[in-house]
Amino acid sequence: MNSNWEIVIGLEIHAQLATKSKIFSGASTAYGGEPNTQACLVDLGYPGTLPVLNQQAIEMAIRFGLAVDAEISSRSVFARKNYFYPDLPKGYQISQLDLPIVVGGNMSILDGDGNEKIIGITRAHLEEDAGKSVHEGLDGLSGIDLNRAGTPLLEIVSEPEMSSAREAVAYMRKIHSIVRYLEISDGNMQEGSFRCDANVSIKRFDQKELGTRAELKNLNSFKFIEKAINHEVMRQIEIIEDGGEVKQETRLYDSDLDETRPMRSKEEANDYRYFPDPDLLPVIIDETYIAYIKKTLPELPNAKQQRFIETYNLKVSDAQILTTTKQLADFYEAVEKIANTESQISANWVIGDYTAALNRDDLEIKDAKLSAADLAGLLNKIADQTISGKIAKEVFEAMWDGEGSAEEIIESKGLVQITDDSEIETIIDQVIENNPSQLAEYLSGKDRLFGFFVGQVMKETKGKANPQKVNEILKNKLT
Amino acid sequence: MIIKEIQNMTLCALKQGMKDKDFTSLEITEVLLSRINGLGATLNAFITVTAEQAIKEAKDADKLIATGKDKPLLGLPIAHKDLFCTDGVLTSCASKMLHNFIPPYDASVVKNLKASGAIMLGKTNMDEFAMGSSNETSYYGPVKNPWNLDLSPGGSSGGSATAVAACLVPAATGTDTGGSIRQPAALTGITGIKPTYGRVSRFGMIAFASSLDQGGVFTRSVEDAALLLGEMAGFDENDSTSVDVPVPDYLGGINQPVKGLKIGLVRQHFDAGLDDDNAIAVKEALDVLKDQGAVIIDIDLPNIELSVPTYYVVASAECSSNLSRYDGVRFGYRAENYKDLNEFYCKTRGEGFGAEVKRRIMTGTYVLSAGYYDAYYLKAQKVRQLISQDFKKAFEKVDLIAGPTTPSPAFSLGAKMDDPIEMYLNDIYTIGANLAGLPGMSIPCGFVNGLPVGLQLVGKHFGEESLLQCGHHYQQATDWHLQIPEQFK
Numbered sequence: 001m002n003s004n005w006e007i008v009i010g011l012e013i014h015a016q017l018a019t020k021s022k023i024f025s026g027a028s029t030a031y032g033g034e035p036n037t038q039a040c041l042v043d044l045g046y047p048g049t050l051p052v053l054n055q056q057a058i059e060m061a062i063r064f065g066l067a068v069d070a071e072i073s074s075r076s077v078f079a080r081k082n083y084f085y086p087d088l089p090k091g092y093q094i095s096q097l098d099l100p101i102v103v104g105g106n107m108s109i110l111d112g113d114g115n116e117k118i119i120g121i122t123r124a125h126l127e128e129d130a131g132k133s134v135h136e137g138l139d140g141l142s143g144i145d146l147n148r149a150g151t152p153l154l155e156i157v158s159e160p161e162m163s164s165a166r167e168a169v170a171y172m173r174k175i176h177s178i179v180r181y182l183e184i185s186d187g188n189m190q191e192g193s194f195r196c197d198a199n200v201s202i203k204r205f206d207q208k209e210l211g212t213r214a215e216l217k218n219l220n221s222f223k224f225i226e227k228a229i230n231h232e233v234m235r236q237i238e239i240i241e242d243g244g245e246v247k248q249e250t251r252l253y254d255s256d257l258d259e260t261r262p263m264r265s266k267e268e269a270n271d272y273r274y275f276p277d278p279d280l281l282p283v284i285i286d287e288t289y290i291a292y293i294k295k296t297l298p299e300l301p302n303a304k305q306q307r308f309i310e311t312y313n314l315k316v317s318d319a320q321i322l323t324t325t326k327q328l329a330d331f332y333e334a335v336e337k338i339a340n341t342e343s344q345i346s347a348n349w350v351i352g353d354y355t356a357a358l359n360r361d362d363l364e365i366k367d368a369k370l371s372a373a374d375l376a377g378l379l380n381k382i383a384d385q386t387i388s389g390k391i392a393k394e395v396f397e398a399m400w401d402g403e404g405s406a407e408e409i410i411e412s413k414g415l416v417q418i419t420d421d422s423e424i425e426t427i428i429d430q431v432i433e434n435n436p437s438q439l440a441e442y443l444s445g446k447d448r449l450f451g452f453f454v455g456q457v458m459k460e461t462k463g464k465a466n467p468q469k470v471n472e473i474l475k476n477k478l479t
Numbered sequence: 480m481i482i483k484e485i486q487n488m489t490l491c492a493l494k495q496g497m498k499d500k501d502f503t504s505l506e507i508t509e510v511l512l513s514r515i516n517g518l519g520a521t522l523n524a525f526i527t528v529t530a531e532q533a534i535k536e537a538k539d540a541d542k543l544i545a546t547g548k549d550k551p552l553l554g555l556p557i558a559h560k561d562l563f564c565t566d567g568v569l570t571s572c573a574s575k576m577l578h579n580f581i582p583p584y585d586a587s588v589v590k591n592l593k594a595s596g597a598i599m600l601g602k603t604n605m606d607e608f609a610m611g612s613s614n615e616t617s618y619y620g621p622v623k624n625p626w627n628l629d630l631s632p633g634g635s636s637g638g639s640a641t642a643v644a645a646c647l648v649p650a651a652t653g654t655d656t657g658g659s660i661r662q663p664a665a666l667t668g669i670t671g672i673k674p675t676y677g678r679v680s681r682f683g684m685i686a687f688a689s690s691l692d693q694g695g696v697f698t699r700s701v702e703d704a705a706l707l708l709g710e711m712a713g714f715d716e717n718d719s720t721s722v723d724v725p726v727p728d729y730l731g732g733i734n735q736p737v738k739g740l741k742i743g744l745v746r747q748h749f750d751a752g753l754d755d756d757n758a759i760a761v762k763e764a765l766d767v768l769k770d771q772g773a774v775i776i777d778i779d780l781p782n783i784e785l786s787v788p789t790y791y792v793v794a795s796a797e798c799s800s801n802l803s804r805y806d807g808v809r810f811g812y813r814a815e816n817y818k819d820l821n822e823f824y825c826k827t828r829g830e831g832f833g834a835e836v837k838r839r840i841m842t843g844t845y846v847l848s849a850g851y852y853d854a855y856y857l858k859a860q861k862v863r864q865l866i867s868q869d870f871k872k873a874f875e876k877v878d879l880i881a882g883p884t885t886p887s888p889a890f891s892l893g894a895k896m897d898d899p900i901e902m903y904l905n906d907i908y909t910i911g912a913n914l915a916g917l918p919g920m921s922i923p924c925g926f927v928n929g930l931p932v933g934l935q936l937v938g939k940h941f942g943e944e945s946l947l948q949c950g951h952h953y954q955q956a957t958d959w960h961l962q963i964p965e966q967f968k
Contacts, residue, residue, distance in 0.1 A: 041583070041584060044809055045804040045809065046582070046583075046584075046809075046810070047564065047570070047572070047577065047580065047582070047685040047686075047804070047810070048562075048563075048564040048570075048582065048584075048586055048682065048683040048684055048685045048686070049682070049683075050681060050682050050717060050718050050719065050720075051719070052716065052717060052718075052719055053719065080800050082799075082800050082803060082847070084803065084806060084824055086806070086808050086820070089804060089808075089809065090803060090804045091800070091802075091803020091804050091806060092800050092803055144808065144809075271848055271849045273799075273800070273844065273847035273848060273849075273852075274847075275796060275800070275847055275852075275856060278688075278689035278690035278720075278797055279686075279689050279719060279720065280719050280720075281719055281720065
């Protein structure tokens with residue numbers, strides 16, 4: 001980007017909590033039902049109905065707070081945020097303003113140079129989601145689907161401490177990972193269970209006060225966040241460098257056009273007239289309850305990453321990738337336990353071929369046919385030199401396609417590595433004899449051609465020759 | 480039993496009569512329905528009469544009674560203020576906005592009373608969304624005071640009060656946000672009790688001001704109030720502000736003596752605003768209680784004069800938000816012909832709400848606005864705390880607080896409609912109990928110019944028992960509560 005400018009980014013992440021029922025009613029939170037089938041009278045804002053707080057949402061918010069070293073408020077208050085919109089049934093959203101349930105906290109990320117950077121978390125508060133307006137397929141009319149109305153959200157507000165789009169993504173990924181570890185959100189970004197708004201401003205490096213910020217709404221993929229922020233930064237730089245001023249406004253990112261544009265309806269500043277919701281009592285949380293929840297917290301990504309580095313001697317970046325989700329970390333540890341390969345080799349396989357295959361087939365770990373034990377079985381064939389790493393990739397693909405165990409596939413395809421010296425020597429002799437001109441060139445000093453001969457040998461043996469032995473013998477023959 | 484007497488009987492007497500086989504629930508129901516639709520029709524006390532349903536329920540009750548079954552309210556007819564949701568029955572809040580709203584569920588109060596065997600005769604008229612002190616803001620027209628048809632019965636529960644006072648029904652539910660049970664009870668000469676905030680569930684009771692609203696009852700005796708309140712009260716998991724305190728046997732404990740009961744008389748209640756004759760009636764009532772052994776002690780509520788402005792800030796703020804759901808999207812009135820979303824809202828709400836409701840929504844919106852919140856809403860909440868503390872201090876010295884319910888007897892329909900402040904001041908003595916969440920009751924204590932006036936008793940939190948005991952003893956010694964307007968005898 002432009003070196004004259006310092007970028008300041010703060011994120012407001014909305015994580016949908018994985019409670020069974022809504023935050024203030026007994027209706028189901030399941031995604032994808034027929035419109036308005038998962039909205040009870042409370043969600044519809046029917047006259048006379050009243051909200052009753054879901055205890056599970058409180059517990060989940062506390063779990064999050066503890067995981068980011070935040071303070072859990074002993075007394076927090078729900079407030080009404082008043083505004084009119086057809087998919088907001090009561091004409092107000094129940095949220096928290098002055099006294100949120102989680103205050104303070106921090107999250108460590110790796111900055112652009114790979115150094116640790118601490119991002120402050122200002123607060124996290126509970127609120128209810130609104131419904132959805134549907135404009136398609138209704139002959140020009142608008143429909144309202146209130147299935148989502150009343151779904152519990154944890155809004156996690158960061159300090160404006162990220163200084164690049166990449167840092168913002170790193171932070172968001174970290175929070176994403178945490179909420180999934182804690183099992184308080186499914187983090188499904190396509191279904192909107194995890195989304196964020198970004199506050200972006202720029203200032204000259206020598207400037208003390210922050211610049212005017214623009215808020216980018218509803219960014220629901222890591223890719224879009226990065227693109228949207230980068231785009232917004234460029235836009236602001238252009239405005240200021242052309243002598244203009246950035247307007248404080250809410251902008252929507254259009255992923256098709258890769259641009260942000262002002263949101264029409266929110267031109268005028270809204271006065272939400274927040275006040276404490278008189279239908280709900282303040283939430284009082286005592287130390288005993290917090291201590292109880294603390295005991296139920298799982299090992300969190302940072303601790304796990306550290307343990308992976310220390311126990312398995314992994315590269316920092318690999319340990320970080322492996323601990324992104326609890327599922328992947330557990331899978332790695334299961335493979336590591338059985339496999340006789342070095343821990344780093346096992347990690348390479350889990351991060352490399354295995355993850356690539358999952359992504360290719362768009363599968364979750366739990367849905368993949370290849371188990372940790374299967375993969376470890378394959379790695380053991382490398383460890384005992386039955387096959388080379390390269391052949392192992394071929395075996396892996398066959399295993400992935402369900403053709404059998406590593407042992408079976410190696411057997412049926414005849415992929416056992418050739419390790420017999422004389423056998424390899426015979427093939428090498430043949431290759432040298434068949435390529436006299438290359439031999440001459442090599443002998444006249446073209447060292448690069450050594451690789452050519454290795455390749456020819458591997459070709460002849462369909463990759464089965466032990467590569468170390470091929471190198472060794474070939475070197476002797478060619479000197 | 481002469482049918483003519485049924486209408487004058489209390490719930491307790493009707494219950495005994497059915498037990499003694501003097502008459503059936505069906506007979507009671509038919510007598511009252513014919514009064515509602517005949518003699519009582521001019522009063523405009525009902526918005527909906529559920530005759531068919533009532534007759535069916537009465538027959539069912541009679542069958543149960545015949546088999547020896549008993550429930551506390553079995554076969555007894557009542558009416559509900561038209562802001563309690565009733566499954567399948569229009570619940571309008573006396574507003575054009577909800578003129579077509581048929582709830583798919585029963586309010587907890589309705590459910591509780593139904594479970595105790597009560598029969599609903601209909602839904603009573605009221606001020607629109609319970610906003611008003613004269614029952615003149617109703618979309619369905621004003622209710623008339625049975626003591627003089629040119630007068631207002633008070634509000635907002637004017638329909639319920641009138642229905643009970645005119646012997647159209649022995650008891651009715653009401654709600655009280657700033658005096659909406661006690662003031663009309665006083666102005667129509669009957670008993671009305673607003674329990675402690677949290678004593679009765681607000682679930683299904685369409686909200687005006689959530690932190691002040693509380694359901695209660697109108698009856699023709701304190702004894703009946705004790706019976707009915709005992710059946711409707713109790714913790715409700717659907718209302719987070721309802722309190723999980725066991726409901727005592729109000730009726731069973733009503734004869735506890737009042738000897739030694741310390742009753743506080745608020746000095747500030749006897750200032751220039753109080754009608755002289757009204758003051759005399761209240762003082763005489765206290766003499767009656769003194770004769771029964773109660774001790775009268777003068778007390779101060781130093782901040783009570785701030786209760787009206789405090790109330791109008793808090794109540795308006797809450798109502799401005801509570802009434803936002805009436806947007807024409809999901810239920811109720813929806814305007815026709817609109818260009819865009821904004822006009823859709825403006826027309827729907829502009830046409831659906833009456834003037835007083837709009838006034839309060841605008842006031843409430845204003846006091847919550849950025850820049851005004853601290854000066855109005857926050858300040859009002861602080862004053863509310865002060866007023867609560869004043870009561871708390873007073874209750875260190877006394878068991879009950881007594882005084883007038885209203886400054887004067889019933890006023891003419893139309894008299895105060897052009898002067899909202901004058902109208903609001905009619906609730907000057909009642910609002911304090913709402914701000915502090917305390918139980919309050921009004922019982923008839925005499926007549927001024929041929930019109931009934933009320934004695935208000937305010938108790939400690941969950942002190943309904945002593946209110947009822949005190950009121951019951953008073954009614955044992957007096958007959959003001961037995962007076963019935965000539966035209967409706």
